[in-house]
Amino acid sequence: MDVTVVGAGLVGTSLALACVRAGLRAALVTEAVPAPAPAPWDTRIYAISPGSRALLESLGAWQRLDPARIQPVRRMEIFGDRNPARLHFDAAGLGAPELASIVESGALAQALWASLVEDGGCAILAPARPAGLVVAPGHASLRLEDGAELQSALVVGADGRDSWVRTVAGIQAPGRGYPQCAVVANFQCDVPHRETARQWFREDGVLALLPLPGNRVSMVWSAGESVAHELLEASPEALAARVAAAANSLAGELSVISLARMFPLHAHLARRVVKPRIALVGDAAHHVHPLAGQGVNLGFRDVSSLARVLGDRGAQRDCGALPLLRRHERARREDALATLAVTDGLQRLFSSALPGAAQLRNAGLWITGQLPLLRRLLARHALA
Secondary structure, three states, rough: OOOOEEOOOOOHHHHHHHHHHOOOOOEEEEOOOOOOOOOOOOOEEEEEEEHHHHHHHHHOOOHOOOHHEEEEEEEEEOOOOOOOOOOEEEOOHHHHOEEEEEHHHHHHHHHHHHHHHHHHOEHHHHHHEEEEEEEOOOEEEEEEOOEEEEEEEEEEEEOOOOOOHHHOOOOOEEEEEEEEEEEEEEEEEOOOOEEEEEEEEEEEEEEEEEEEOEEEEEEEEEEEEHHHHHHHHHHHHHHHHHHHHOOOOOOOOEEEEEEEEEEEEEEOOOOEEEEEEEOOOHHHHHEHHHHHHHHHHHHHHHHHHHHHHHHOOOOOOOOOOOOHHEEEEEEHHHHHHHHHHHHHHHHHHOOOOOHHHHHHHHHHHHHHHHHHHHHHHHHHHHHH
């Protein structure tokens, strides 16, 4: 076996499929296969960048999605907590058809899994749980709880923020927990969203309303624990009224169509993402605050990079050789560092109560909005 991928989330499944398409012998180890998508609307959604969409199209997964449940985002508006701080991006101004596509997590997971199964080139072990990992000079041996053993040139940890592979490999991932939780819910709105994503940096957290097909929006409100619990425990009517008011009535009156859920927030960055015969991708390698909507796109860029490095290895036939893996590490380090720095810096700045912090953050947002070149550079990074 060339590659064994541990973890069948969006990133792990796409990596296993990308490896097979690159001509590699691959196996995927997962505790469970993706569950059916929630109805009527999944509260966990992703803003898929054009670059990530291109990857998913190349894997045949994007074509399996129901077009009626994909929402293009052609404009984004960002508001500070004091006027006139405001920033906007427009796809047409960037020469792009869209800034992102809003897709439900469950539907995307099902599409990737169906593509992997239909391809048939990947050995799928499910349900299976890893129990031991031994790295030898010529291979890595992954032992499963049922006693089975897999030998491959490379083991990839795509097993989430609490990665088992990262832990047993002895790779540290310094980070910090935010004193915030993300509350998500979906709403029907009576004012058309006009394919616009909106985000408000508020004193009580960061509120985002992302467009869904029809007159619907998906909310992500990253707030302190007390506010988050208030949102979670509010009646549907009270939650809808509170969100509508926080959004300055830009979405009009709201009504809940998917009950609220809450997720704790934290960030980390692995000190290394490769070792001999081991690599980390996705949340196993990095986890960022959701305010920029870049977490899963970072993971998909990991997939593109690692699959390309392994597929183009030339005379170096050993997929687990450290010099080869370091090409991937060098290619991905700057992107991960920059995304973490920006998201963590914004979270700190907009949650700070220090004197002058409010003036500084809103002035920065306003100045950025007045500089078209800087605005384009920021948007171009998000399109990748």
